[in-house]
Amino acid sequence: MNDFGVPDGIDVLRVFCGPDGRHGNPLGVVRDGRRYPGNESRQALARRLGFSETVFVDDPERGTVDIRTPGLRLPFAGHPLVGAAWLLDLEVLELPVGDVFARQDGEFTWITARPEWAPPRTLERYASAAEVEALTEPPPGEGWLYVWAWEDEAAGRVRARAFPRRGDDVDEDEATGAAAMLLSAELGRALNIRQGRGSQILTAPAPDGTVEIGGRVLLAAGGAGH
16 A cells, blocks of 8 residues: 555546646556456446546557446546546557547646547536535536536636536546536637636637647656656
């Protein structure tokens, strides 16, 4: 076990950190997925770690990864892919839905993906950022909810929070790349999103229907990082 309380051989990252390097969404990365060969062992580890997502690297050369929440496998998710691309210094990540392209740009790591790859989410606009801030618990209802409001519409600045509402131990997701991608595609413009306690997600839609998602990644615990 390391200082973060996770087994050896697992890196813990913080993805979509704020400008001050704080916050970000914790992510577990199992560099050698062969250590957890079956579905049951992977789900058990994901539950044990308790992060919103854990990534198992099945082929570090080709970028083949497997993404798990504490309760299920995901075909696509934003913050795990941004984190894995940064940690493994990859330009392509192979997923069942298709190839995700990645690039490094100074302090930001970017991935390019298609909005239709993301699991469904309800995007609910609030009247003000203060209303988003004031939430003390997930709004009632079922299904994945992303609440947002403009902080500065002209500048594309958004305040957002995310509530999975899927019955596991993750009441609120600190930073959600897939939801940010869906919002950027729906609005048809680049966004600078402040989510959760102070995480930052940047987006940029492209004419071909893809959306780039970018953010800062820092190593919280584990092996040698960047």
